[in-house]
Amino acid sequence: MAQMETYCREVENMYRQMRTWRHNYKNHLQVMKAHLDLGEYQELSDYMVSLNEELSQIDTLIKTGNVMLDAILNCKISLARSRQIAVNVKVILPPSLSVSEYDLCTILGNLLDNGIEGCETQGEGEKRFLNLYIGVLKDQLYLSVTNSHNTSVREENGRYRSTKSPGRGMGLLSIDSIAAKYHGHVNRQHDETVFATEVLLPL
DSSP: HHHHHHHHHHHHHHHHHHHHHHHHHHHHHHHHHHHTTTTOOHHHHHHHHHHHHHHHHHHHHOSSSHHHHHHHHHHHHHHHHHHHHHEEEEEESSSOOOOHHHHHHHHHHHHHHHHHHHHTTTTSSSOOOEEEEEEEEESEEEEEEEEOOSOOEEEEETTEEEESSSTTOOHHHHHHHHHHHOOEEEEEEEEEEEEEEEEEEEO
């Protein structure tokens, strides 16, 4: 619950920044027009670049129509991009869900946390990526997260184990537990550079 409150504050902050930017929009136009009228093309270009950078930092990334889901997705995606991870996201929510909002956000939060941490095991200059897809597959809610990594993956009796220190790594257990609660299924696969997790939850 503390995490969800943090996510909601993040989204509220992004919305507040967007409102501020829109409020200052006319001022920005006046500054750019002044540079244009004076023939200060380099200054105009620099100003436009700075505006674009500012807007890209506060732009809302995902709008699913579900406030809690938007909160966690925007927070995690912004975090990933701030760590030089290329993010590709596609979300198509069904009209109604059988899984609770809290459980869905818990699964997504852990999936994305694990994906980000996997990317961070790569060295400087290595291509980092994180792909997220949410949709419907054969009357099931389908969630897929694929990420790059550069670490040894532990498997015991066909089950993946966390490589984190003792007392950590509860994310895998949380995902499996919630999937079992809804009679769903979790599939994990990996090779030397890519880790993929699929979660299917009956609708």
